[in-house]
Amino acid sequence: MTKFVGRGEPLDSQGVAEAAELLGIPATVLWAVVTVETAGCGFMQDRRPVVLFERHEFRRRTAGRFDVSHPDISGSPGGYGPAGKHQHDRLGIAIQQNRKAAIESASWGLGQVMGYNAALAGCIEAEAMVSQFCRSENSQLIGMARFIRARGLDKHLKQCAWADFARGYNGPAYAVNRYDAKLEQQALRFASQPMPDLAVRSIQLLLSYEGFMPGPVDGYSGAQTKRAIARFRAANRFGEGEDPDEKLLGELLARLPSDTAKDLSFHG
Incomplete structure (x- = not known):
């Protein structure tokens, strides 16, 4: 399937x-x-x-x-x-x-x-x-x-x-x-109100892929997102803390699979 x-x-x-x-x-x-x-x-x-x-x-x-x-x-x-x-x-x-x-x-x-x-x-x-x-x-x-x-x-x-x-x-x-x-x-x-923070939103989505539940993927770092970050860091020995940052985002992005598909679908 x-x-x-x-x-x-x-x-x-x-x-x-x-x-x-x-x-x-x-x-x-x-x-x-x-x-x-x-x-x-x-x-x-x-x-x-x-x-x-x-x-x-x-x-x-x-x-x-x-x-x-x-x-x-x-x-x-x-x-x-x-x-x-x-x-x-x-x-x-x-x-x-x-x-x-x-x-x-x-x-x-x-x-x-x-x-x-x-x-x-x-x-x-x-x-x-x-x-x-x-x-x-x-x-x-x-x-x-x-x-x-x-x-x-x-x-x-x-x-x-x-x-x-x-x-x-x-x-x-x-x-x-x-x-x-x-x-x-x-x-x-x-x-x-402040617009969603796209870096925070990315971290939330990527954490959900890793099995850590950050709450809504909304670009706002609340208590549930902070707890998920802390759990991910502890589980992967990736430092300490519960705040999102660029280093964490880079680590999570690096875990995505490689993309070998040809970019041919858009036209015009």
């Missing part, structure tokens, strides 16, 4: 700057979109990208052939089940039936871009988009920005027209989950 495990590189300042520039918006607005869409993190603890498998999309792409035999992965909207591993399990079952349709029927990464929107995200095809998204959160964020711009939704973000953006990004039922209100709330929050 396909694992979808790549390097899992955390988001950095270059990725944020490029995405914000593509959209012509301040970082506060960009962070609002990221936070509301995936709680701010594009990878799970096993370095697989966050996904949500949409069984109604799989039904559409396979003409309902698997509705009876596999109702969990082919049917009416809904029936998602829990987030995380369960979504990859559903995706894996769908891939056994029809790989192309399955990958196109899942949303991927930070921005939860649907596989069938790969071209709008600047990629050749869904497989290529997923390959990029497995590699880094930068790729995920830039893909999301390209999708937003291709759909003409950047104009709504520039105007902070939250309902218009939510309608275009999440569909006409956006109000059920209050996407517009959540976006506005997060934008106001980021405008009135």
Whole structure:
């Protein structure tokens, strides 16, 4: 079964700057979109990208052939089940039936871009988009920005027209989950407090890969993050202390697997 495990590189300042520039918006607005869409993190603890498998999309792409035999992965909207591993399990079952349709029927990464929107995200095809998204959160964020711009939704973000953006990004039922209100709330929050520290956020994500639970991957170093840092240092004889620093970040980044994949999926 396909694992979808790549390097899992955390988001950095270059990725944020490029995405914000593509959209012509301040970082506060960009962070609002990221936070509301995936709680701010594009990878799970096993370095697989966050996904949500949409069984109604799989039904559409396979003409309902698997509705009876596999109702969990082919049917009416809904029936998602829990987030995380369960979504990859559903995706894996769908891939056994029809790989192309399955990958196109899942949303991927930070921005939860649907596989069938790969071209709008600047990629050749869904497989290529997923390959990029497995590699880094930068790729995920830039893909999301390209999708937003291709759909003409950047104009709504520039105007902070939250309902218009939510309608275009999440569909006409956006109000059920209050996407517009959540976006506005997060934008106001980021405008009135320090922005997430990307180095801290990277350390949090990388610590989660190592099995040390730092709490939310949010770029703010709270008590749980500090305890995780102290435990990692003690377990690996990597000095003492509970504060994040560049040396710790370098050590954690060095533990990521090498990346030998060709960077061919983006175009235009």
